[in-house]
Amino acid sequence: MGRFTLTLTCVVASLCWSSAQRVSRQGARRACVADGIEMCSYENHNGMLQKLNNLALQYPRLAQVGSVGKSVQGRDLAYIKISGNVSSRNVMEPMFKFVGNMHGDETLGRQLNIYMAEYLLKNYATDSRIRQLVDNTEIFLMPTMNPDGYSSSSPSCGASIFQALSHVFSGNPRHNARNKDLNRNFPKQFDENQNVPFNELKRGREIETQHIMDWIKGNPFVLSANMHSGAMVASYPFDDSAAHQSKGRYSASPDDKFFRYVAKLYSQNHPQMGQGVNCRERFEDGITNGANWYDVPGGMQDFNYLHSNAFEITLELTCCKHIPASELAKGWSDNKESMLKYMEATHLGVKGMVLDGQTNIPVPNAQVHVEGINHPVTTTNKGEYWRLLAPGTYRLFATAPGYLQSLPVSVNVLEASPPQALISHFNLIKSKK
Numbered sequence: 001m002g003r004f005t006l007t008l009t010c011v012v013a014s015l016c017w018s019s020a021q022r023v024s025r026q027g028a029r030r031a032c033v034a035d036g037i038e039m040c041s042y043e044n045h046n047g048m049l050q051k052l053n054n055l056a057l058q059y060p061r062l063a064q065v066g067s068v069g070k071s072v073q074g075r076d077l078a079y080i081k082i083s084g085n086v087s088s089r090n091v092m093e094p095m096f097k098f099v100g101n102m103h104g105d106e107t108l109g110r111q112l113n114i115y116m117a118e119y120l121l122k123n124y125a126t127d128s129r130i131r132q133l134v135d136n137t138e139i140f141l142m143p144t145m146n147p148d149g150y151s152s153s154s155p156s157c158g159a160s161i162f163q164a165l166s167h168v169f170s171g172n173p174r175h176n177a178r179n180k181d182l183n184r185n186f187p188k189q190f191d192e193n194q195n196v197p198f199n200e201l202k203r204g205r206e207i208e209t210q211h212i213m214d215w216i217k218g219n220p221f222v223l224s225a226n227m228h229s230g231a232m233v234a235s236y237p238f239d240d241s242a243a244h245q246s247k248g249r250y251s252a253s254p255d256d257k258f259f260r261y262v263a264k265l266y267s268q269n270h271p272q273m274g275q276g277v278n279c280r281e282r283f284e285d286g287i288t289n290g291a292n293w294y295d296v297p298g299g300m301q302d303f304n305y306l307h308s309n310a311f312e313i314t315l316e317l318t319c320c321k322h323i324p325a326s327e328l329a330k331g332w333s334d335n336k337e338s339m340l341k342y343m344e345a346t347h348l349g350v351k352g353m354v355l356d357g358q359t360n361i362p363v364p365n366a367q368v369h370v371e372g373i374n375h376p377v378t379t380t381n382k383g384e385y386w387r388l389l390a391p392g393t394y395r396l397f398a399t400a401p402g403y404l405q406s407l408p409v410s411v412n413v414l415e416a417s418p419p420q421a422l423i424s425h426f427n428l429i430k431s432k433k
Helices: 002-031 047-057 108-123 129-138 147-151 162-172 196-201 206-219 256-268 300-306 325-347
Strands: 063-070 076-082 095-099 138-142 221-228 232-234 287-289 310-315 350-356 365-370 374-380 384-387 392-399 409-413 426-428
Touching: 047 063, 047 076, 047 108, 047 147, 076 206, 095 108, 095 325, 108 129, 108 138, 108 221, 108 232, 108 325, 129 325, 196 206, 206 300, 221 300, 221 325, 232 256, 256 287, 256 310, 256 325, 287 350, 300 310, 310 392, 350 392, 365 384, 374 384
Parallel strands: 095 138, 095 221, 221 310, 232 287, 350 426
Antiparallel strands: 063 076, 076 138, 232 310, 350 384, 365 374, 365 392, 392 409
């Protein structure tokens, strides 16, 4: 009897333990699912590609997967493009991009791009806000710019002696496979001649950098952000100064007003970033000028601004660089609204066409200027332009070789949620020879 009782007790205890474990696992799984998206673990590179391709197969009218090229070790720098008619960009439809995981050990941005792709596609049919964004914006989400670095990274918030030793033998996962920091590898505006042929400007840089430079120059992106970790702040151009002072020197771009506005738009919609006191440093309103924080020659955000029409900021998303998978769902909930607001900001300001006043044919490579802001934007081969501007009153005019300067146009950019770009076309008259 005693033996039977003992055996029965053991069986019951075993069943209870098994049941408790199952309930615990189910609870943990529920905790790592947000907005119907599973965020329970990191995917390896092939798993990420499979997830993106599955989304494109499931939503063929809305999504396409592509690659800008391969890394040193042959991994694709893949993106997913999302738009209401993904096969063809509509005239005056602006292009937006998020780029994650430029530093291989800074991982939340990688995951956020994967989750945002799924979120936009799953909610397109039922959420009018998402539908408006997707129908009117060509969105590019690149989870990782540095897949080789990511492949050698593991969850950690600090550099232990064991990690330091492993970096000696296997390289720093922050860097690419050639142990180069990709965010110091773009043309340095104060130290290199920028007015050279583009192929010469690319020469000698890392292959990942060259692919991204081609992507930026080859597409009329309007707004962009690159995602990092190790702090919690929205940082904006310029990232360095001519003096290369290590920190504390504000280096303003001509569009400082706009950059401060959109950086704050991101930080103020984040439950922690906007408070300004995070990690080990304090940032008023959760934003900072890049060079004022610390000097970064050869950064990607400044290349975007100086060599294309794209305006880019840098987002530092978590104090911990490679966060554990258990924190991914929280990272998503903290950043989702900020990401949506930032994508919607692609429609701030003014857009339109520059046309030949006699033939009505679009004028490519014309420039649209804003009085008082020394940074013209250039029209596409379709004559389109997008001029991002913070709320306020401005005067714009257009120029093009062989044409007279247009008359100035006054515009009043208003606060709106979501913003809607004003439309202003320019008709140019050919100059007399």
